[in-house]
Amino acid sequence: MYHVKEAFYTLQGEGAQAGRASVFCRFTGCNLWSGREADRASAKCTFCDTDFIGTDGINGGRFATAQALANHIKALWPHKAQHAVPYVVFTGGEPLLQLDTALIAMLHSEGFEVAVETNGTVPAPAGIDWLCVSPKSSNPLVITHGDELKLVFPQADAPPEQFANLAFSHFFLQPMDRSAIAPSSIASDSESTVKAATAYCMANPQWRLSLQTHKIAGFE
Ligand SMILES: C[S@@+](CC[C@H](N)C(=O)[O-])C[C@H]1O[C@@H](n2cnc3c(N)ncnc32)[C@H](O)[C@@H]1O
Ligand SMILES: Nc1nc2[nH]cc(C(=O)O)c2c(=O)[nH]1
Numbered sequence: 001m002y003h004v005k006e007a008f009y010t011l012q013g014e015g016a017q018a019g020r021a022s023v024f025c026r027f028t029g030c031n032l033w034s035g036r037e038a039d040r041a042s043a044k045c046t047f048c049d050t051d052f053i054g055t056d057g058i059n060g061g062r063f064a065t066a067q068a069l070a071n072h073i074k075a076l077w078p079h080k081a082q083h084a085v086p087y088v089v090f091t092g093g094e095p096l097l098q099l100d101t102a103l104i105a106m107l108h109s110e111g112f113e114v115a116v117e118t119n120g121t122v123p124a125p126a127g128i129d130w131l132c133v134s135p136k137s138s139n140p141l142v143i144t145h146g147d148e149l150k151l152v153f154p155q156a157d158a159p160p161e162q163f164a165n166l167a168f169s170h171f172f173l174q175p176m177d178r179s180a181i182a183p184s185s186i187a188s189d190s191e192s193t194v195k196a197a198t199a200y201c202m203a204n205p206q207w208r209l210s211l212q213t214h215k216i217a218g219f220e
């Protein structure tokens, strides 16, 4: 049984594929946080910007088979987009707690490319076409190669230097969105995570800036 919080058609907002039309499938649950605010401070990942509890979001639900979930995803890709390769991004929560080779194979047979956004602490099934790993604090990575490493910045226990030698094709710093965590406190300009990430990328050109364009442009 697959548990899906929500699924929707949008543009990939982040990283090297930013701007690409995508079906997002957000799985329920994560191994680094319960998702409850009361547990945030003591969680293994404390800055999450996402609600991944339950199956009550748009197009969410429980799917008994890979075929059923693949059909659900396929129905969200517009029929008119015939000249583009259909693209699905599995995220969460932590998608690698649920994504398996059966679901990947089913989507490949429907012509989809399969992308994943993961915290890198859970092994990945074979067949993923675009793998984005986003390390979280000192939680050990079990995935050390992939297409992009997208580090939320800054994180005291996860400096970029720790990941710079891993086998990824792209290295991104994504400014931490603090408003998602403490909506009432507006950070001063001198505390801007965008400024800090920009300065780091300018001093260390291996790294590029990833902005969360869906939030800036407001398309989601
Ligand atoms: C909600 S996570 C779900 C996927 C997976 N659990 C992970 O952490 O990569 C999706 C993406 O949002 C990023 N993210 C989460 N909270 C953020 C925040 N407050 N500011 C910026 N990016 C954030 C994550 O690092 C990850 O790249
Ligand atoms: N548009 C859009 N792009 C995204 N890229 C990664 C996201 C995520 O939450 O995994 C995300 C998201 O939530 N929305």
Ligand code: SF4
Pocket: 030, 031, 032, 033, 045, 046, 047, 048, 049, 050, 052, 092, 093, 094, 119, 136
């Ligand atoms: S690992 Fe990802 S989904 Fe889990 S709490 Fe952290 S950012 Fe959120």
Ligand SMILES: [Mg+2]
Pocket: 049, 050
């Ligand atoms: Mg998001």
